[in-house]
Amino acid sequence: MNPPTYEIIIGLEVHVQLATRTKLFCRCSTQFGASPNTQTCPVCTGSPGALPVMNRHAFQLSLQTAVALNCEIPRFTKWDRKQYYYPDLPKGYQISQFDLPMSEHGWLEISDPDGAFPTKRVGITRAHLEEDAGKSMHDEAAGKADSRIDLNRTGTPLLEIVSEPDMRSPLEAKAYLTELRLLLTYLQVSDCNMQEGSLRVDANINLGIPTDDGEIRTPIVEVKNMNSFRAVERALAYEAERQYQVWQETGHRIGDVPKQTRGWDDQAQVTKGQRSKEESSDYRYFPDPDLIPVTVSEEQIDEVVKKQPELPAALRERLQANYKLSHYDADVMVNQGRALVDYFIEVADRSQDAKRATNWVQQDVMRTLNENGIGIDEFPINAERLAELVLAIKNGELDSSRSRDVFQFMMDEKSDLQAALKALGIEKVDDSVLVNLCRTLLEANPKVVADVQAGKQQAIGALIGQAKKQNPNVNPGQVREICLQLIQEMPS
């Protein structure tokens, strides 16, 4: 008997730090890595009498994101106080959005280059603007039972993007996160740096299990502490299997037990139950009387739509349609960022050889970038020069066997094609010289001629090696062609 299968149901909550210079409600810097408590003021530390004022740029960035996520943008939006007590939250409440978020009901399309799941739209429940809390660090070194609080991060603008529970596998969850990060990066609304906490992911997961009495659902678990997309994928795979085992043992269904929060332990590769905050989960939201509501006009949204850059999905399609890239290659290219795609497009357009341009950019250029940990803007061969190289190969002026040396030289010496060819002593061999060379070789190798005449064309290979030894600049393809031609013309 086959083991009973189950369906995995996943929804994700992503917090992204918006790329502003200052905080959401005050003008303290958001610069990462500053010395503790040097970027605070009466507003972000919640001193009595301080008044928050909304950051225009933060609202603009969230509007751009919401539009790109195909969200509906209500005409009226306001801010609410979410109240809980925690030492890293000096005001005793977080300014967030409760019942009238700035955007809702959107979607993001995800697909898998290898076709592991069919292309699908993941629903976006809502995206709302809120402020970040500070950072607490447990002081273990001092051996004291103290926590140290740094409030630099307090008030940093975050966009919380909540998805519908539309993902059906850890792989789909990873694809959603990858596509979302790519979108945010193309929009330049966030640097999405997970190490610096600019992008944080929490997941809600449960199972649908078919039984004789119809499908049942297991209790929803929120998984936290996942510090990379890989960790998200693994944590969800682990959690699904764990929930299935717990269901087998207890038979617990959704609603039977309170919602549980579990943390991913990357070392142990397991999720662990966290202290229940059940009692404190009553946030008693109410409208923040210190903040003025925001209205958004039709014209404002039109303006955002008009200025929207080409998004990853559209770019991928264009690369496939206009440059004949495979879905997989287009995906790889777009994932490298807009600058690399622009570089590729310039090489392909100038050389009018998308196939060769793809190979050079994806293999030689990207390998060099990866090996040296640099971006395309620091790459020594600009698109115009690489296009010259591609053109020379295409036109048979440069033999592909020597093209890598030329590429290397152009890179090392920051030279153009002509200078590289000259320095390497590569020049196009004159046609008459080539024909004479082939004739001499054929005369000196009657056995090869006989073999070819007997139908063994591959015998020519021996001559190509000899030709290259005599003149390293000859093009092997041309040597083969001319030799075969000459043999054919011989009286048999």
Next chain:
Amino acid sequence: MSLSRQEVEKVALLARLQLSEEELTTMTTQLGQILEYVDQLSELDTEGVEPMAHAIDMSNVFAEDEVKPSLDREDALANAPKRDDECYRVPAVLGD
């Protein structure tokens, strides 16, 4: 509209306040009285009145995204009950 002792206990817990039995009794009475006072508002007929999100009829007040000086750290930490050179110090926060 009066308040139960359990409700006050819950609110105190949410606010991380530890009330003695005596304080709990006083608070239950006093908070209840405040609620009753405010409850007079529910006598008004609000049929057909749109819910208000804000007391001031104003919208779209923004500040530009330009850094201004923050507080000097010494000033920021000046009123902390407990501190070190860089940070506020508080009773241990359990990891979560």
